[in-house]
Amino acid sequence: MKIGIIGLPQSGKKKLFELLTSHRINEKDLASGKPLLGIAEIRDPRFDKLVDIYKPNKHVKAKINIEVLPKIEQDSVKKGSIFRDIADTDAMCHVVRKFKDESVYHVHGSVDPERDINEVNSELILNDLIFVEKRLENLEKNIRKTSDKDLEREKVLLLKFKESLDKEIPLRLLKVPDEDRKLIASYPLVTRKEMVVALNVSDDEINDASYVKKMQDRYKDQGIKIMQVSAKVEAEIAELATIEEKKEFMGALGIEEPAIDKLTRLCLEALDLMSFFTVGKDEVRQWTIRKGSLAPEAAGAIHSDLQRGFIRAEVIKYADMIEYQTEEKVKQVGKLDIKGKDYTVQDGDIMNIRFSV
Secondary structure: OEEEEEOOOOOOHHHHHHHHHOOOOOHHHHHHOOOEEEEEEOOOHHHHHHHHHHOOOEEEOOEEEEEEOOOOOHHHHHHOHHHHHHHOOOEEEEEEEOOOOOOOOOOOOOOOHHHHHHHHHHHHHHHHHHHHHHHHHHHHHHHHHOOOHHHHHHHHHHHHHHHHHHOOOOHHHOOOOHHHHOOOOOOOOHHHOEEEEEEEOOHHHOOOOHHHHHHHHHHHHHOEEEEEEOHHHHHHHHHOOOHHHHHHHHHHHOOOOOHHHHHHHHHHHHOOEEEEEEOOOOEEEEEEEEOOOEHHHHHHHHOHHHHHOEEEEEEEOHHHHHHHOOHHHHHHOOOOEEEOOOOEOOOOOEEEEEEOO
8 A cells, every 4th residue: 555645846755755755866866757656654643652552573564555656747747747646645635835935936926825735636637537437438338349347337427527527526535335346456547546745844833733723624525624734844853863852842832642643643644544463472563455454354454364364353342452451451440341343343452363274
């Protein structure tokens, strides 16, 4: 699973990529003109608290792939290369400039986040519309030659897509029946992907939520998740050597948690993934699975043998572990649940898998 970071020139997307992945972009990377791939750890305070409780010999955070794509500009839009890059990702993080700095140029000459979001959204919608219209033309020709029912079903679905795109409604808002998804599985439809918008704000705006709230209300009907982050402040936090120094610096700014940490979790959500945990003195580990996964599928995320030989799952809710602090106390108060193959795993579950192979 992979998140693609997109944005107009000078929006701060490369800096956010570096902060997310701890990969410093060098001249060779820039010269390649290709998407740059890195790995980001999911920064979840629940994981940190479990590590504090167990003090394990080893602890492993979940990870996702992050790819920063070439900047969106006339050349990449005209050639269509940016859309091919986006189509190769599973969700998008659109970095939008909100900060004002006269020493950093803006491609449009002024800072206007709503204009920039609308411009990129329009380009994405237009790309999908052109593809759908061309595909419909080819379908019409093929349908005349054959009575293939799958082609007829695909036509009906694509006509719905066209109607939506004509109204500038992204395809992520349309529910596609499971039996129809395979018909379009290989199609490079970029507006079917979930989108996160990261507003890159000035350091004096980090505690002002009024604008981001306005933007969340403005774009919620398009299925876009919006948060704000100051790449400048996040870079300053990352450069501090110790946890104590970071806490002191954030405290002075009135920050409870780095925004970059929240962004990793929002990206995880955009990928339709959630976390569960396995714990012990040897290891505390965070795992990711698709939302709605059953217990055997969660077992399979750990190892295929656990899914194949799944018997049951012992489940502790995260809140119960935090309240009682030890597994023994959780058991004593009757808060440890035994779940079977039909149990739908919940975000934050602490699981111990019983299996036999």
